[in-house]
Amino acid sequence: MGPRERRKHSRSKTHTVPIIIASFFGFILLAGIAFGVGMLANVSRWLSDLPNYTDKNQYLVSEPSTILDANGNEIATLYVQNRQNVALDQVSQYVRNGTVATEDERYYEHGGIDLVGIARAVVVQLTGGSEGASTITQQLVRNTILSEEQFDQTIERKVREAWIAIKMEEIFSKDDILEMYLNTIYYGHGAYGIQAAAHTYFSKNCSDLTLAEAALLVGIPNAPSTYDPTVNPDLAKQRRNIVLDRMLSNGCITQEEHDAAQAEDIVLNVTETPENGTLAYPYFVDYVKSVLQEEFSTDMIFKGGLTVKTTIDPTMQAAAEQAVDETYTAQRADELDCGAVAIDPKTGYIKVMYGGRNYNDAAGAHTNHALARRSVGSTFKGITLAAAIKAGMDPSVTLNCSSPMTIKTYSGGTVTIKNAGNHNYGVRTLASATAVSSNTAYVQVQAAIGYNALKTMASDLGIDTENETAEFRGQDNLTLGTCYLTPLEMAEAYATFANGGYHRDAVAITEVLSRDGSQLYAHQDNPTQVLTTGQAEAVTNVLETVIKSGTGTGARLSVDQPVAGKTGTASNGDDRTTDVWFVGYTPQLCTAVWSGRSSSNEPIGYGTTQLPIPIFRKFMNAALKDAEHENFPTGEKPTFKQNSSWNFSGGGGDTDSSSKSENTESTDSTVTEEGATEGGTTTTEPTPNPGTGGDTGGSTGGSTGGGGSTGGGGTTGGGSTGDGTGGGGTTGGTGGGSTGGGTGGGSTGGSTGGGTGGGTGGGGTTTTP
Known part of the structure; x- marks a missing residue:
């Protein structure tokens, strides 16, 4: 070309x-x-049937909603309660300024819809952020007269909302609209409107709120259950500080005022008002309301005439309340509180929610202890066990359970861990180490499979590992329960083991009907398989030994049902117990029980055997007294890695314990499980029940106890589950041990022989912790 x-x-x-x-x-x-x-043409049609937006009273008209228990009995009527409408000039200027700065900073510049805000929100979302574009006027419209359309994501609904917002601003002044907004918004804890919120949280009028108090309240409506300062004070404080930042950037306050307010701690003065309409189970009703708030507008919940069907079982709830009352009375523990949740593993339905001993106790400030985060102690070892089994670790693998022990972590560092009382449990299988709740064994397990394996398993089991207050922060002794979880989370997690490895989110609401009977919501069962059925069976088999012969023998049931579970105890930096737990399950029901004080770091002077275990036993026996016998799901045996492939810091990994290092158990007569101190918290456990034996040969017996000079002898006998002496051995020796302890040997109690009573065969007297 x-x-x-x-x-x-x-x-x-x-x-x-x-x-x-x-x-x-x-x-x-x-x-x-x-x-x-x-x-x-469409817009003309969409705007032809608008509700009456010109009458102020239209934003306050309501029809009560009803909450039903699992049997269809009414337990609460929800309507606009604890509301005291106030004029805008009676509202603190801090509240007004903070609300505008946080919810709609261009409120006094736009005419109902904010095109600049919409453009900004689009940019933020395109760059990976999150920002809303709805104005205060639009929020008021959506949450009141268009509440039944709020989940309709069509252009029609958005056009109707925008049109009414524009028209409202032609009819009402900005101050009128802000006043309506502040009188209708939900501030959590049963408080509707800013005046009720001020009375509820601070026992004062909204005109008298300080800057820090006003900012705290302004931050709550974004997520009332999350930012409720009586339940999640740390999250509420973080949200308060965000409000203060926005007030500063909008010129509402000075830098000095900002800094002084952010430096203030949250100090509440809660005024308890009658829960109008709540007939029973106030903690559960509060939880149901918070769940509804995440799906429906406040206006629809309290004015929409809804029928809410829930999962709470009145018979089981009564049994739980009775179990707590009887146990606390017997132990004279009236100054302590309790939280408990029972879940049906097959459905995820919450059958029981026990949030505290006195809902109207001002000291508890309506804190729902079923949802409160506490250090879970060794109950987390059940989650570690599941992660290990999923990673291919056979429960028969052996570990050195000596104490103290410096352990090489997964990331290459080291951490020094001790068992309770610095007790040496000798070389044991993972199953036996679980029964006695050996800390050194479980930190080695975590080191072998990695922190992320534990965190992933916890998340898969339904635990909110990304919640800052849960404190999943890469700690090398996470397995000892150095995180903060709720009874609801623990019940949901362990229910997965009971259900053959299938996880279901905890469910409180099964169905919501509109005022005309049409279905607005129906729970859809959507289980996720976290473990194979065989893996879940392996977890359960190990946790059954905890109750058969370990730290949880007091949780044995009189009803004909198999039962598995795990104890957990947390202590402060002075090794004084602050929290005690038991999480256990049968095929039909999984229950988590916590006992402690409302102030989480105060010592309580009680152990797991005195409070959570008896509560669990009493409740489960009552709840399952008429249930037919069931077995746990069974499945194909998992494929495990070679035991020798696990390179534990303390040795072990081989099932042939006779070739391992010599065991040297101490001669303490009482053993408590003790974890590494983490942020002022130590996990401790009660004395485990005797009789499981040393699994791999027990201990040498020391100078006073058990068998001969070389240890408890045999591959299945010898050592004690938790005593300090090692029990009998195959040779009998001279310490008063068993003459043939090949299958169980020692006892929990004796410090100088085979058992408390120095038995002559089979290992002495059994003592229950």
Whole structure:
């Protein structure tokens, strides 16, 4: 091709491009016109049946909603309660300024919809952030007169909302609209409107709120259950500080005022008001309301005439309340509180929610202890066990359970861990180490499979590991329960083991009906398989030994049902117990029980055997007294890695314990499980029940106890589950041990022989912790 031809071709291409572009934009223009014509017709139709938005009273009219228990009995009537409407000039200027700065900073500049805010929100979302674009006026419309349409994501609903917002601002002043908004918004804890919120949280009028108090309240409506300062004070404080930041950036306060307010701690003065309409189970009703708030508007919940069907079982709830009352009375523990949750593993239904001993106790400030975060202690070892089994670790693998022990972590560092009382449990299988709740064994397990394996398993089991207050922060002794979880989370997690490895989210509401009976919500069962059934069976088999012969023998049931579970205890930096737990399950029911004080760091002077275990036993026996016998699900045996492939810091990994290092158990007569101190918290456990034996040969027996000079002898006998002496051995020795302790040997109690009573065969007297 010559130069002339190339120029001709080039000129032709140059002319073609504008033609294509012009054609394209012409098409867009024609399409836009056609779309616009059709849209105008639709808009006219959409705006033909608007509710009455000109009457202020339309924003306050309500029809009560009803909450039902699992049997269809009414347990609460929800309506606009604890509301005291106030004029805007009676509201603290801090509240007004903070609300506008946080919810709609261009409120006094737009006419109902904010195009600038919409554009900004689009940019933020496109860059990976999150920001809403609804104005205060739009929120008021959506949460009140258009509440039944709020989940409709169509253009029709958005056009109707925007149109009413614009019209409202033509009819009402900005101050009128802000006043309506502040009198209708939900501030959590049963408080509707800013005046009720001020009375509820601070026992004062909203006109008298300080800057820090006002900012705290302004932050709550974004997520009332999350930012309730009586339940989650740390999250509420973080949200308060965000409000203060926005007030500063909008020129509402000075830097000095900002800094002083952020430095203040949250100090509440809660005024308890009657829960109008709540007939029973106030903690559960509060929880149901918070769940509803995440799906429906406040206006729809308390004015929409809904029927809410829930999962709470009145018979089981009564049994739980009785179990707590009887146990606390017997132990004279009236100054302590309790939280408990029972879940049906097959459905995820919450059958029991026990939030505290006195809902109206001002000291507890309505704190729902079923949802409160506490250090879980060794109950977390059940989660570690599941992670280990999923990673291919056989429960028969052996570990050195000596104490103290410096353990090489998964990341290459080291951490020094001790068992309770610095007790040496010798070389044991993972199953036996679980029964006695050996800390050194479980930190080695975590080191072998890695922190992320534990965190992932916890998340898969339904635990909110990303919640800052849960404190999943890479700690090398996470397995000892150095995180903060709720009874609801623990019950949901362990229910997965009971259900053959299938996890279900905890469910409180099964169905919601509108005032005309149409279905607005129905729970859909959507289980997720976290473990194979065989893996879950392996976890359960190990946790059954905890109750058969370990730290949880007091949880044995009189009803004909198999039972598994794990104890857990947490202490402060002075090794004084602050929290005691038991999480256990049968095929039909999984229950988590916590006991302690409302102030989490105060010592309580009680152990697991005195409070949570008896509560669990009493409740489960009553709840399951008429249940038919069931077995746990069984499945194909998991494929495990070679035991020798696990390189534990303390040795072990081989099932042939006779070739391992010599065991040297101490001669303490009482053993408590003790974890590494983490942030001022130590996990401790009670004395385990005797009789499981040393699994791999027990201990040498020391100078006073058990068998001969070389240890308890045998591969299945010898050592004690938790005493300090090692029990009998195959040779009997001279310490008063068993003459044939090949299958169990020692006892929990004796410090100088085979058992408390120095038995002559089979290992002495059994003592229950």
